[in-house]
Amino acid sequence: MEQKFKILVVDDDPDTLALIEQILSNEGYELIKVSNATEVGLKAATMLPDLILLDFLLPEINGFEVCQALRSNDVTKNIPIMAVTCLTKEKDIERIFEVGADDYLEKPFRVEKLLEKVRELLARGRVT
DSSP states (O other), X not given: OOOOOEEEEEOSOHHHHHHHHHHHHHTTOEEEEEOOHHHHHHHHHHHOOSEEEEOSOOSSSOHHHHHHHHHXXXXXXXXXXXXXXXXXXXXXXXXXXXXXXXXXXXXXXXXHHHHHHHHHHHHHOOOO
């Protein structure tokens, strides 16, 4: 039986969550959706997803803080993280990688690009 990859999607926009869910579910991925930054650490630590798609513009706690928190937790530090965000300034993108993101996808994104990057990160697997 083929392993089903679990992907944690973090976005405060219900339309974006629904879109990503539709795209990835059609590809056979299991989705865990979180619209609230405060839930991310707990969900990531308990569900241990194979990949996290993280919006960096979140209310309450921003994606930079969420990413740093995930990287500093022994349980979640090796889970690949892809920033899916409308931050496009070079300094923001640099910071996204500085806090520990493995990849970056600009919103709005093309479906093929999302799938390509998701497959790449899953193929790379957990960095140990």
